[in-house]
Amino acid sequence: MKKYILLFCTLVFILSCGQNDLYEIPTDANGNIIWTGVSSTTTTGISSIDNSFTVTATFATAKSGDVMKVELLQLQTPPEGGATKQLLPLAGTQKEVTVGSDLKATVSYTRDQANLKGTGDYVMVIFSGATDYAKQRVEMSNAMTVSKPMVSGREIEVARTAEVAYFNVMVTPKEGTFTGNVVVKRKNGTNGSWVNVTGSPFSGASQPYLAPIVGTDFIIDNDTMFYTFTATQGSYQEKIERTIIVRDPYFYLKKTATLTLGGAAAGRNLLINTAVAADNSMAMVAVEGSLMLKGGLAYLAAGRSIFFVPTTLAMYALNNSNAAIAAFENGTPTSTLDPIAGQGVYIFKAITGPNPADVYYGMILVTGVTPNQSVTFEYRIGNQYAHLSVIK
Secondary structure, eight states: OOOHHHHHHHHHHHHHHHTOOOOOOOTTTTTTTTTOOOOEEOOOOOEOOOOOEEEEEEEEEEEOOOOEEEEEEEOOOOOOOOOOOOEEEOOOEEEEEETTTTTEEEEETTTTTTTTTTTTTTEEEEEEEESSSEEEEEEESSSSEEEEEEEEEEOOOSSSOOOOOEEEEEOSSSSSSOOSSSEEEEEEESSOOOOEEETTTTEESSEEEEEEGGGGGGGGOOOOOEEEEEEEEETTTEEEEEEOOOOOOOOOOOEEEEESSSSGEEETTTTEEEOTTTTTTTEEEEEEESSEEEEEEEEHHHTEEEEEEEOOOOHHHHHHHHHHHHHHHHHHOSEOOOOOOOTEEEEEEEEEESSSGGEEEEEEEEEEEEEEEEEEEEEOOOOSGGGGGGGO
């Protein structure tokens, strides 16, 4: 009997609690549920070279004419002390704004008012009123970006040559357009002297600014160059540093390919690593009748050429284009490549046109041979920056 009494009391308690926890759902005159939205905010943001920022709140339950109190919160040490900072009201940032007929209210602060000193600093902007609330985080961001050295849209490792690569520099403040300038300096080694790079300072509406970097600017016994990029607008500045290590000239790309006797894959366009038929005019290497590699007949008939000089696995692994070119010029070029001779490594020289940039050196490493069927190889190509607009 006690068990039944306990069960009855429990049911009464649950039902009474359930009744107390029910809330009336707001409805319109027709009994339809009124759905209430959530307030939202947008901000212009602020960068390291901007003076101010703006936040606009769009309210869900406030009415036109309502007055909203606004203040900034920032990480600060509590008055009672302690090692952990807390988001606390920032002195002197209290404002009042009025909700407009569009149910929006806008507030602006300067970087000094918001105590934003550098990138990564942030504040919370708090709107509060009798019937609504909104908040927005505003963080100071970088205005300037600096790419790695680039050629034809590709990031590269700078080679010790006279060719020019470029840093792509973009400056995009949050407030309007950039009207200042960017000073770019370099020094070779820690004990070098700072000098302006060619074209510095950079300014104007056309971006990115192209700051040149040349491998021959590195002195022979020092392979490290330091760069600074300083964007100035009005009284504000942002500075970015880069350290670049030059390397000996090298072949920029490494690819793999397979030539199959007969059919659509008997030739290869080495520039874009595409399989073609042996009689295609861009079959820079092809197999016809045997697995000996040679220039395709149509490729050669168009006045183009390719020659080979055997070399070593050590030369291939070194990937020094100057050393490979010198070895080719000092060797005895042949018009065919025997995939099973020697170490299976060859330096090649291909000429596709009349201009200096139409001369391509590279190296081929044979990695597999299926008798009377196919040859698989790896190859390096691209010994000039100019090649990077062609080879893929």
